[in-house]
Amino acid sequence: MEYLYMEPIGLTDLEVLEVGTQACPPDMSFGPCVRDMYILHCVHSGYGTYTAGGRTETIGPGGLFLVLPDTVHAYRADPAEPWHYSWFGFAGTMAPRLVGQAGFAAPLPVRLPDPALPVEPLFRSVMSMRDQPAKELQLTGLLYRILGMLAEPDEGPPLSADAGHHVRKAISFMNARYADRLELEDMAEHVGLDAKYLCRLFRQRLSLSPYRYLTDLRMAKACRLLRRQLLCIAEISRSVGYQDPLHFSRMFKRTIGLSPTAYREKARRESTHDQEDGRQEQPADSSLR
Template identity: 75%
Template sequence: MVAHTVEFMYTESIGLTDLTVLEVGTQVCQSDMTFGPSVRDMYVLHYVHSGYGTYSAGGQSERVGPGGLFLIVPDTVHAYGADPAQPWHYSWFGFTGTMASRLTALAGFAAPAPVRMTPPSHSVEPLFRNVMSLREEPAKELFLTALLYQIFGTLAIPDDAPPLRADVGHHVRNAVSFMNARYADPIGLDEIAGYVGLDTKYLCRLFQQRLSMSPYRYLTDIRMRKACRLLRKQLLGIAEIARSVGYQDPLLFSRMFKRTIGLSPTAYREKAKIESGSEQ
């Protein structure tokens, strides 16, 4: 029988709303170890390092082994347990946030039983093994959030994606840096491609390969995240916020905000105001 060991840690909130890591851990299970049926109020992403087990949700059960991942979705009844002969060893991230649902979808998890494998070329195993090594870092919440973003980015790469040239990551990183610095200006695809010295079509292909989205979509996400932060501060009007994130037309900004976030800027501001009052 495999010895039972578990390590985990809870994290403190540092005000991140797009993606917030609440807990992480790693566990070597005994053969009779099961959890559930139960529900959680957060997402919990497990990666299986070795051994086997079964995950059940949405009326379906799937056997998961080395290299497999399974996702617990908030408020969804689930259960999981170790294989009696070869009990599993897994690590996990517990998280929430306004971008959590979209990130898990981009990473390839779909209902009713969100389970997937990762090809060796896009392995996330080393990233999960780093989880507990960050416990002593003074800014571990930031490191863990960055690590989880890296996991989602790796999982979003298509299984059949062709090998990328060595300079691909460099071009994408430069484009991302440019957008983060210039999101408040009326920049478009031509300006982004010109900055990194690439053809617009090739830059779009690199973004799809690396991030599973277009540069325009990435820029829109940056602008909407910045807009959310400004709306929560309750200091500027909608038109001022629109201009602050690169939109000269407040109506266009409001349409893009609702399409991306699911609420109008005014509704989002009111919701944030109510939530802020309830926390006091």
């Protein structure tokens, strides 16, 4: 195992506290325990399991898993093909928002391999920076780059070029705070306008109310979480700003036209069908694995 601890340099938004890499022996385990920082792992080769929030996921090459602060977790290397991974340990006031935008959701913050997002080589470079000048800043910049590559685009109705400064500012606020209990007065206060005037601007610019925009945004986020098949309905409800799962289910069906359970099942069937089509298109004598 190689690791490097950083000297704090006073960054408050995001600061790397440690980096490391390890080729684990078979069945090597860590936890159950808690840590006081975020720790983002990327698997270079081999396999292992990650457990958090009462759930377990098997992760292989290119997969990522995130340890959340003060959350019980455990991970174990595969007995036959143990994994080799690298990691960033970090903290900061922007960390919760950045990891959320990067697609990591409790209770099991995992991202499976995505060939379109080649972040694994960036993790391989962490230890090469140990002797670089200002390595703390360089590693923090590298972490920003990784999280930026993983970040999913904001969802919701598209904005026209003439949406207006105050409307865009309100929408940025909703994109950052959609999981909280938001009232129209909160949005208006953030942009420095009267609530009724903000509503009028939304209707003029987007032909919908701020409340409808927020609902559409939350439903788009919920659809993404349902397609990932990781969280139960109640967990998704709370993740998109609804403390009452029944109210969330009613709003989802009213907006999307299906219940959350029906939408999830439809997405699962479509995913299975796409995978079967992909297998059928492969040549029978292909030597690629």
